[in-house]
Amino acid sequence: MNEKFFTLSKERQDTIINAALHVFAKYDYKKASTDEIASLAGISKGLIFHYFDSKKGLYLFLYDYAANFIMGEMSKFTDTSETDFFKIIVNSQSCKMSMLAKHPDCMTFIVKAFYEDSPEVKSEIDTTFGDIEKSAAESFLARADLSKLRDDVSPEKLVNIILWFAEGFMRTRTPEELTDLEKLNNTYLEYLEMLKRLVYKPEYL
Amino acid sequence: MNEKFFTLSKERQDTIINAALHVFAKYDYKKASTDEIASLAGISKGLIFHYFDSKKGLYLFLYDYAANFIMGEMSKFTDTSETDFFKIIVNSQSCKMSMLAKHPDCMTFIVKAFYEDSPEVKSEIDTTFGDIEKSAAESFLARADLSKLRDDVSPEKLVNIILWFAEGFMRTRTPEELTDLEKLNNTYLEYLEMLKRLVYKPEYL
DNA sequence: TTTCTGTTGACCGATTAGGTCAATGTTATT
C-alpha cells in the first residue's frame, strides 16, 4: 500500500476505512465492489487504488487494521485482577457490547474474514482471530471464582448461556436503542442481575 | 408464474427450490444471480425463466413458499393445550431447532426477506413473518402458567434469555453436530434443565 | 510561473447480469 494514506487527516482516513469495512462486512470478498466503497466514502474510485493498489490490498489492510483495533480496545478495558464471576462478565461484555454498538462493521468484518473462502485472500488472512467467543469463554472460566456458584450450576453451560444471550440481546436492539449506551447497558445489567440471583449461593448475594 | 412447475416431480421441484433458497439466503436480492441458482440446481437458466418469468417472480414465489412451509411445520408440532412454562419452550424450541437444522436456508431466507430493501421486491413482500421471535415470545407468555416461576424471576426476561440463547446455541453448532438431531436436542435440554432448576419454585421441581 | 501532490472521473477490456429463443431431446398419440 501507499504509506501516504497515513498523512491524510484522521477523519478522512476513518471515512474511507469505515466505508470499506461497511461494504466488506455486508458482502463477501467477491461481491463487495470498490465502486460501492468509493461512493459510500464520497471519494473517487481512483483514490482507493492510489492508496491501496488493488482490492486485495485494501482488504488485507482492513484485516490488519481491524484486528489491531479490536484487540487494542478490548485489552484497554479488561481488568485481569477481578475474580468475581459476574463482575468479570459484566466488564467483558459491556466492553464487547460497546464495541458492537460503536463499531459494528469492524466486528462483523473480522468475523466474516474468518469464514472468507475466496481464493484471492483466503490463504493470506491469519486466522488467529476467529475464535473470539471460544477464547473469551475459556478466559472467563480460568479467572473466575467458581465457588460462589450453586453446586447444581454448570459453569461452562452458564458461560455459554450468557455469551449467546448477550449476542442475541445486541442483535435485536433497534438503531435508536444503540444510541443511548448507558441505558442499553442498564437494561442488559437487569438481565444479568436476575441471572446472578439465580445462580449464586445465597450467602454471596 | 407457470403453473406447469407443479407437474414436475416433487424431487425436481425441491431441487430447484432449495437451490434458489440457498442462493437468496446467502446474498441479498440484487447480488443473488440466476446463473448461480441454475448451476446449483443443475438445470439451465432458461428453465428458471420458463417457470417463473423473471428473477422477481422466482423471489416472490419463494417467499410465499417459505412462509407457508414454515408456518405449516410449526403448527404441526405445537401443542396448544400445554401450560407448563418449560414444556412449552421445549416443545416450541425443539420444533424450531429441527427447522433450523433441517431447513436452514428456508429459515435464513425468510428472515432476510424481512430486511430486504431492494426496491424491486421490498414493497411486495408481506411483512407478517418478520416478528417470528416477538410473536413466539408473546404466545409463550399468554399460554404459560407463570405461577411456577420464582417471584424474583421476570417472565419476559426469561423468555428472551431462552430465545436468544437458543439461537446462539444453534448457530454455533458444527455441521457434524447437526446430523445427530437427537443428541443435539439432548444437549440443548441439559441447558434448559439447568435453567429450570434455577427459576422454578422448589415445590414444582 | 512552475512544480509538486492529492484527486478526479472518463475510460478500458473483461465479466456477469437478466432475459430471449431457435433448436434439441423426450414422451405420448395416432
Added chain:
DNA sequence: AATAACATTGACCTAATCGGTCAACAGAAA
C-alpha cells in the same frame, strides 16, 4: 413409424458492472 406436444437446453442479446488505468485538473508551495 410418423407426428404432435411438451420439457429443456445453451448459445446469444444487450445492458450493467467489475477491477483497474491514466491523462487531466485543482490548489498549495516554491
